[in-house]
Amino acid sequence: MLITGASRGIGEAAARYFHDAGWCVAATMRAPGESQLAPSNRLNLYEMDVTCAASIEKAIRAAIADHGRIDVVVNNAGLCLLGAHEELTEADDRAIISTNILGTMQVTRALLPHMRATGGGRIVNVSSMCGSMTLPLYSAYCASKWGLEGFSEALSFELRSQGIKVKLVQPGVHRTGSFAGQLSHRANRTPHPSYAAFTNQVLPRLAAFERAAPPPDAVAQAIYKAATERWPRLRYPVRSRAVLTVRRLIPSALFIRAVRRALSAW
Ligand SMILES: NC(=O)c1ccc[n+]([C@@H]2O[C@H](COP(=O)([O-])OP(=O)(O)OC[C@H]3O[C@@H](n4cnc5c(N)ncnc54)[C@H](OP(=O)(O)O)[C@@H]3O)[C@@H](O)[C@H]2O)c1
Secondary structure (H helix, E strand, O other): OEEOOOOOHHHHHHHHHHHHOOOOEEEEEOOHHHOOOOOEOOEEEEEOOOOOHHHHHHHHHHHHHHHOOOOEEEEOOOOOOOOOOOOOOHHHHHHHHHHHHHHHHHHHHHHHHHHHHOOOEEEEEEOOHHHOOOOOOOHHHHHHHHHHHHHHHHHHHHHHOOOEEEEEEEEOOOOOOHHHHHHHHHHOOOOOHHHHHHHHHHHHHHHHHHHHOOOOHHHHHHHHHHHHOOOOOOEEEEOOHHHHHHHHHOOHHHHHHHHHHHOOOO
16 A cells, blocks of 8 residues: 555554554655654655655655555645635645645546556545535635545546545544644744634634544544445545534534534634
8 A cells, every 4th residue: 555644643643554454555755764654574665745746656656666566545645724814825725735636636646557457446535524514714725625525526436437446534633743733834924913813712722622632543544444445435534423414414504603603713
């Protein structure tokens, strides 16, 4: 199997989970030299930036040469930035979309000929509960994950004909380095004064959700399940099943009202 963004967080946990389950793992990341993952005869590290086509091609070529076959790809690499739309820049928007959607598309495109030639496989895309609902201060991130959901669902139709299954894992909040990274990115910017009151209400609530969240082990497990189970379902919610079920069942206006209330986002 090959996984992107395995340097930390969910990607690192999933790489370990597959390795411990006896799989050969091609763990890709931007800076393999800084990884805590220890290479072994079943775990190799490769440099891959999912926003760079040449880097994707190079890593995939090397992983296929070393492992012979890649039957599962986990598109996990992701970027999440926190802030009102007017506080993020066009470069921020582009970075989020390039990583979360275009990166997944490009890695998938690069691996499909190999998967078809070797008789099929699975693509597991790590989405988010924010792929089916939204949160304030995450508009670009939500846009990227809604896009990823649409891409993956549409792709699943056509790839069935090629013997390749597509799966979506939808984690709720889990404690990784992501939120700290979002806060430090924000700390380096000048906040927009018009959003100060709103952000001061919402941010402590978001931080409290993150503090109460578990580590990402259950997400790693769900990614493994998505990669291996025979049941033909598309989506695997993790700590998000209840909220996404409510989202589906109640009118959108009611749901949005409930999110506002939970986050003090009036
Ligand atoms: N944590 C949560 O609560 C949560 C909830 C829902 C969904 N998710 C999704 O789960 C995935 C992993 O999240 P996480 O919490 O583990 O995040 P994280 O701790 O911030 O890790 C993100 C990973 O993506 C990598 N990455 C970012 N840009 C990249 C690029 N251009 N090329 C290659 N790798 C890149 C990072 O690599 P570097 O080390 O090089 O920066 C890192 O390995 C993401 O898709 C995220 O949207 C997370």
